[in-house]
Amino acid sequence: MNQRGVATTNGGSGSGSVGVRIQQSRRLPDFLQSVNLKYVKLGYHYLISNLLTLCFIPAIAALSIQVSQMNLDDLRQLWLHLQYNLVSIIICSAILVFGLTVYIMTRPRPVYLVDYSCYRPPDHLKAPYGRFLEHSRLTGDFDESSLEFQRKILERSGLGEETYVPKAMHSIPPTPSMAAAREEAEEVMFGALDTLLRNTNVSPKDIGILVVNCSLFNPTPSLSAMIVNKYKLRGNIRSFNLGGMGCSAGVIAVDLAKDLLQVHRNTYAVVVSTENITQNWYFGNSKSMLIPNCLFRVGGSAVLLSNKSNDRRRAKYKLIHVVRTHRGADDKAFRCVYQEQDDAGKIGVSLSKDLMAIAGGALKTNITTLGPLVLPISEQLLFFTTLVVKKLFNASVKPYIPDFKLAFDHFCIHAGGRAVIDELEKNLQLLPIHVEASRMTLHRFGNTSSSSIWYELAYIEAKGRIRNRNRIWQIAFGSGFKCNSAVWQALRNVKPSSNGPWEDCIDKYR
Amino acid sequence: MVPPQQDHDLVYNLRLSSVGPGCVTGSDVVHDLSGLDLTMKLHYLKAVYFFSSHAVEGLTIMNMKEAMFYLLNDYYITCGRIKRSESSGRPYIKCNDCGIRFVEGVCDETVDEWLETDDDSKRNLLVYHRAMGPELSFSPLVYLQVTQFKCGGISLGLSWAHILGDAFSVSNFINNWGQHMAMVNVNSSPALAPRSLTNTAKPEAPSEPLSAKQVNHVRDLWVLANNCKMETFSFNLTTQHLLNLQAKIGSVSAFDSICALLWRAIAKVREGFEPQIVTVCRKDPCHDDNNVLGNNQIIRTIKASFLVGESDLNKLATLIANDQGQVYDERNRIEAAVEKDNGSTDYIVYGSNLTFVNLENAGLYELELNGEKPKLAYYSIQGVGDEGAVLILPLPHGSAAENEGEPRYLVNLTLPEGQVFKLKAELKRASLL
Numbered sequence: 001m002n003q004r005g006v007a008t009t010n011g012g013s014g015s016g017s018v019g020v021r022i023q024q025s026r027r028l029p030d031f032l033q034s035v036n037l038k039y040v041k042l043g044y045h046y047l048i049s050n051l052l053t054l055c056f057i058p059a060i061a062a063l064s065i066q067v068s069q070m071n072l073d074d075l076r077q078l079w080l081h082l083q084y085n086l087v088s089i090i091i092c093s094a095i096l097v098f099g100l101t102v103y104i105m106t107r108p109r110p111v112y113l114v115d116y117s118c119y120r121p122p123d124h125l126k127a128p129y130g131r132f133l134e135h136s137r138l139t140g141d142f143d144e145s146s147l148e149f150q151r152k153i154l155e156r157s158g159l160g161e162e163t164y165v166p167k168a169m170h171s172i173p174p175t176p177s178m179a180a181a182r183e184e185a186e187e188v189m190f191g192a193l194d195t196l197l198r199n200t201n202v203s204p205k206d207i208g209i210l211v212v213n214c215s216l217f218n219p220t221p222s223l224s225a226m227i228v229n230k231y232k233l234r235g236n237i238r239s240f241n242l243g244g245m246g247c248s249a250g251v252i253a254v255d256l257a258k259d260l261l262q263v264h265r266n267t268y269a270v271v272v273s274t275e276n277i278t279q280n281w282y283f284g285n286s287k288s289m290l291i292p293n294c295l296f297r298v299g300g301s302a303v304l305l306s307n308k309s310n311d312r313r314r315a316k317y318k319l320i321h322v323v324r325t326h327r328g329a330d331d332k333a334f335r336c337v338y339q340e341q342d343d344a345g346k347i348g349v350s351l352s353k354d355l356m357a358i359a360g361g362a363l364k365t366n367i368t369t370l371g372p373l374v375l376p377i378s379e380q381l382l383f384f385t386t387l388v389v390k391k392l393f394n395a396s397v398k399p400y401i402p403d404f405k406l407a408f409d410h411f412c413i414h415a416g417g418r419a420v421i422d423e424l425e426k427n428l429q430l431l432p433i434h435v436e437a438s439r440m441t442l443h444r445f446g447n448t449s450s451s452s453i454w455y456e457l458a459y460i461e462a463k464g465r466i467r468n469r470n471r472i473w474q475i476a477f478g479s480g481f482k483c484n485s486a487v488w489q490a491l492r493n494v495k496p497s498s499n500g501p502w503e504d505c506i507d508k509y510r
Numbered sequence: 511m512v513p514p515q516q517d518h519d520l521v522y523n524l525r526l527s528s529v530g531p532g533c534v535t536g537s538d539v540v541h542d543l544s545g546l547d548l549t550m551k552l553h554y555l556k557a558v559y560f561f562s563s564h565a566v567e568g569l570t571i572m573n574m575k576e577a578m579f580y581l582l583n584d585y586y587i588t589c590g591r592i593k594r595s596e597s598s599g600r601p602y603i604k605c606n607d608c609g610i611r612f613v614e615g616v617c618d619e620t621v622d623e624w625l626e627t628d629d630d631s632k633r634n635l636l637v638y639h640r641a642m643g644p645e646l647s648f649s650p651l652v653y654l655q656v657t658q659f660k661c662g663g664i665s666l667g668l669s670w671a672h673i674l675g676d677a678f679s680v681s682n683f684i685n686n687w688g689q690h691m692a693m694v695n696v697n698s699s700p701a702l703a704p705r706s707l708t709n710t711a712k713p714e715a716p717s718e719p720l721s722a723k724q725v726n727h728v729r730d731l732w733v734l735a736n737n738c739k740m741e742t743f744s745f746n747l748t749t750q751h752l753l754n755l756q757a758k759i760g761s762v763s764a765f766d767s768i769c770a771l772l773w774r775a776i777a778k779v780r781e782g783f784e785p786q787i788v789t790v791c792r793k794d795p796c797h798d799d800n801n802v803l804g805n806n807q808i809i810r811t812i813k814a815s816f817l818v819g820e821s822d823l824n825k826l827a828t829l830i831a832n833d834q835g836q837v838y839d840e841r842n843r844i845e846a847a848v849e850k851d852n853g854s855t856d857y858i859v860y861g862s863n864l865t866f867v868n869l870e871n872a873g874l875y876e877l878e879l880n881g882e883k884p885k886l887a888y889y890s891i892q893g894v895g896d897e898g899a900v901l902i903l904p905l906p907h908g909s910a911a912e913n914e915g916e917p918r919y920l921v922n923l924t925l926p927e928g929q930v931f932k933l934k935a936e937l938k939r940a941s942l943l
Contacts, residue, residue: 123532124579130591130606131528134648161534161607172526172611 048378112315158418163446208267217276246478250450274300275449282348289348299448337479530609541704545848563662620661637667723862746917861895
């Protein structure tokens with residue numbers, strides 16, 4: 001079943017249940033039919049998933065019947081056969097044992113997520129709408145149309161009144177400086193790391209790998225050196241600082257840590273994802289660059305990964321897959337999120353108008369690769385069948401969109417903005433409960449860039465929805481244009497850690 | 511020797527920020543303004559508190575801001591902004607957590623040096639005051655300036671839009687902040703729920719109010735245009751002065767006797783145009799709840815049917831002290847007059863007649879930082895009408911043997927420029943200055 005070589009797009013958002021029929025039906029979907037079809041599909045799914053078990057039972061039954069009918073004579077016959085074919089049997093079993101050993105030795109080492117923590121900034125950094133607009137007006141850098149534009153974007157953004165803005169932006173006029181940016185980075189990273197180390201009881205000397213990602217702020221010495229300095233990490237630590245990689249850098253950092261954990265045995269890896277807003281506020285009037293002012297907010301997360309086998313008992317999740325897709329080869333995708341100077345010389349990040357279309361395309365590429373890895377056999381068979389039918393019989397059949405709700409129990413979609421979440425909800429045919437974590441994170445914390453997927457996971461945990469063996473899909477988009485996903489599996493019924501970001505306000509989000 | 515160049519102003523390094531409540535107020539919380547609030551919209555209260563370096567030892571700006579977050583959780587109405595209603599254009603306060611404006615400044619004098627050469631124009635440097643408007647929805651209602659002096663002492667300068675509340679509310683506000691600084695358990699106030707005006711029957715208006723006067727429409731820039739330049743000056747009344755007064759005037763309170771004295775003096779200065787009606791504002795004893803924010807002071811007018819300039823002090827004092835007869839509580843009348851055209855006319859209260867404000871029991875010295883009271887608490891009104899206003903403020907006095915030179919009251923007068931000089935001469939003659 002080779003679907004990797006197939007690079008077809010999975011089409012737009014058709015209704016999945018209608019796609020099973022071969023005949024072209026352009027009339028409105030018949031709801032009664034589609035409800036019945038839903039149950040047929042579910043039955044088919046259960047059948048295929050448990051096919052092996054179902055075939056196994058009759059085989060066991062037949063075998064047991066045969067065994068019960070055997071007598072001593074038959075056993076002697078069997079023993080004679082064995083003696084005559086000793087050499088071939090020994091060779092076969094040697095090959096079997098050898099193959100098994102090679103297989104076991106080359107299995108990738110499991111990577112466990114022991115714990116993670118997200119930073120919750122102090123109350124005085126909150127930026128309610130009224131104050132945001134008043135301060136923006138008082139800077140004097142924005143003209144009337146820019147202020148009006150920002151107000152409209154803010155109202156439609158999906159952000160609440162409790163999102164956090166760095167301290168330098170609260171003074172009138174704002175005082176962005178390198179020292180203030182360092183201070184913001186320190187507050188966020190150290191805040192998250194302090195909670196993480198306290199919750200997991202890990203000594204800083206045990207950490208062997210450190211990966212930090214922060215797209216827009218890259219001082220010398222790097223942010224990872226800042227962490228090594230503060231926590232007195234050991235001298236032979238493998239530290240990495242990823243800069244400029246956008247909002248999907250969180251998953252990239254986890255991927256890097258995962259690869260390093262294959263090489264270095266028996267150690268801990270810490271992944272810190274953050275973003276820095278202090279020096280990246282746009283003070284000009286170009287409309288495409290004003291949107292980040294309204295969306296990006298202060299936040300950061302720290303994740304502890306481990307490849308020690310005895311951590312399996314206390315770890316929350318196991319990393320199953322990481323899939324990274326890069327659309328930078330396409331010029332339009334490359335210029336989609338671009339940091340440049342506007343006509344007046346002010347630096348800002350401009351978002352192009354076809355951001356949504358490109359994001360949709362990147363998503364399709366990503367799930368085409370991810371699909372075969374995670375989808376149950378039933379869905380893959382359906383997809384393969386429709387594909388074969390389409391190719392061979394050339395019938396104008398709508399391509400089948402696999403139902404990802406069967407593959408995953410929880411979705412953490414990067415909270416890039418309300419438009420992104422709406423688009424994904426439509427494209428993947430998700431229910432509101434699946435995108436609830438993304439919407440609530442956007443409302444409470446704003447777009448915290450690479451760490452938003454961790455805030456969303458913390459939300460789902462705080463709601464108590466994660467049960468043993470549940471699979472979680474984290475998907476993040478970023479400049480480039482990149483779309484990266486990570487798939488985790490819960491190892492137990494996960495309870496939220498103490499000092500979580502949602503601790504004091506989860507009740508407001510019922 | 512060339513004196514060193516003053517290359518910056520007396521108070522420099524001004525830094526502005528906004529401080530809002532720690533908790534979100536919620537969306538669509540609105541505080542309606544009553545008729546009485548709307549008459550006060552052209553007036554502003556300026557309060558200055560001076561603290562010695564000992565009182566602010568170990569206190570940083572961050573401590574002060576932190577205490578403000580807790581304070582503003584209760585006083586979130588002060589953090590809102592004025593909006594006009596769509597249908598009638600009547601102003602109301604939208605509690606959208608925009609915050610109060612917080613200003614930090616530095617001064618090169620010490621507190622004692624400043625207090626020696628203190629006068630009104632100099633004190634304006636310690637209070638960052640901006641009038642409301644022309645963009646009402648971006649004008650903060652409250653400004654708080656903290657100025658650091660060379661000796662380590664500070665001054666707190668509060669500029670407060672009178673539409674929010676009277677001087678007693680201001681004092682409560684700042685005293686509550688002091689309590690939060692000391693981390694004393696403050697009872698959070700249920701009494702600060704935002705007011706919503708229901709359509710009650712408009713109160714009966716027997717006649718026009720005497721204490722509130724209509725002025726020209728000011729639209730969205732809430733500044734009072736005087737016909738002449740107003741000047742403010744203040745002087746202290748010592749124990750000796752009070753004893754002298756008591757000798758002349760019989761058994762009335764100190765406030766009433768001071769009012770009588772000043773009324774007569776001003777009448778003499780304005781010969782021919784004597785003020786026959788005065789307005790007296792004082793604290794409403796019924797509204798003694800510590801946390802109430804609003805314009806709840808009693809406003810009374812006193813009409814004299816005789817010539818004031820030549821009258822007997824005793825007669826004047828008894829007139830002022832009397833509670834019945836020619837004395838009227840004006841608040842209902844003002845309310846009715848404003849509601850008649852739903853708040854579209856602009857009024858003033860202070861300065862429509864000669865106004866006396868009694869701040870004796872405003873609790874001015876209840877504010878404590880590190881257990882120490884302020885060296886001086888000074889209140890004044892910005893935006894006084896042409897008739898002038900007088901504020902009587904208490905001064906802290908030692909509990910030990912009151913020597914006769916010790917100042918007991920601070921009298922702050924705002925009058926037209928031309929009259930101030932003559933009044934000072936008159937007061938010198940009465941041996942008060």
